[in-house]
Amino acid sequence: MQTILIVEDEEVIRLGLEYILKQEGFSVVVAPDGLEAIDIFNEHPEIDLILLDLNLPDIHGYNVLESVRAQKETPVIILSAVDLETSIVQGLDMGADDYIMKPFKTRELISRINSVLRRHNRANSNIINLQNLTIDINQGKVFKNGVDVFLSTLEYKILLMLALNPNEVFSRDQILSNIWDIDEAYVFDNTLSVYIKRVREKIEDDYSNPKIIITVRGKGYMIEEYNDK
Incomplete structure (x- = not known):
């Protein structure tokens, strides 16, 4: 209680x-x-x-x-x-x-x-569960159906940022400012889209119809509320 x-x-x-x-x-x-x-x-x-x-x-x-x-x-x-x-x-x-x-x-x-x-x-938790996906923050690893999924540093940062803030929509600029160590003005407009696509290809069952990382048209990206019991 x-x-x-x-x-x-x-x-x-x-x-x-x-x-x-x-x-x-x-x-x-x-x-x-x-x-x-x-x-x-x-x-x-x-x-x-x-x-x-x-x-x-x-x-x-x-x-x-x-x-x-x-x-x-x-x-x-x-x-x-x-x-x-x-x-x-x-x-x-x-x-x-x-x-x-x-x-x-x-x-x-x-x-x-x-x-x-x-x-x-x-x-304050070390484990985040997203449907069939598990993020182990201590190890910095992601598992899909128990199998280790390799994500690059930037891919992992994007996923973790969204996972720690479910139901919150992040704009392109917000994501870039949080994960890039350089001025986002020097990042091409489609760079983030490319990284989001790569993450989806690795974690989604069907990356063309994503269920984990959702696009909010005209606003940005989000992960919907999940049950981490």
């Missing part, structure tokens, strides 16, 4: 969140202020995610976030009524994994909690 720490000074909201999360099968611990939240976090290493209000009665939520990030990469979702772009950007820049505006819909909150937890678990 995954554990969520709720940091919220308003009792009605705190109790409501606690009830909702328990109904969804989470274990819950609560803190009405920032200093208590830090103490609880230090005493409970099993905490998997933090829901963090910013306007706390003692210290600012950003101070709590800063304290958490100084120790661990535990996922943090900010819950705030402040809709200023500067506040959202600051929270994300300080290491928050998501920023949800109050009031929020229950199903949206649960969906985003689950999404953040999945991303975090995959980023």
Whole structure:
């Protein structure tokens, strides 16, 4: 059972969140202020995610976030009524994994909690399963139906980047800037297409009808959500 720490000074909201999360099968611990939240976090290493209000009665939520990030990469979702772009950007820049505006819909909150937890678990996992494909991050190897598939360094980087961020569409420029050590302006327009084709030829059952690396017309490439159990 995954554990969520709720940091919220308003009792009605705190109790409501606690009830909702328990109904969804989470274990819950609560803190009405920032200093208590830090103490609880230090005493409970099993905490998997933090829901963090910013306007706390003692210290600012950003101070709590800063304290958490100084120790661990535990996922943090900010819950705030402040809709200023500067506040959202600051929270994300300080290491928050998501920023949800109050009031929020229950199903949206649960969906985003689950999404953040999945991303975090995959980023800290050494194995990624994609249909009949397995990526062993420790070994830097890819297996199809248990058979080792040779990928060049760039091919592997492309696949791993997409696999670690399922359902996220990456544009040509985003992919190039992440995998190339040179200015992407010096890379021919069709170079990425060639590499994507090579990866598909090696990992897809039918590279002309890809099921793993999907083309999103006019936007880029993505790998759809997968089950890595």
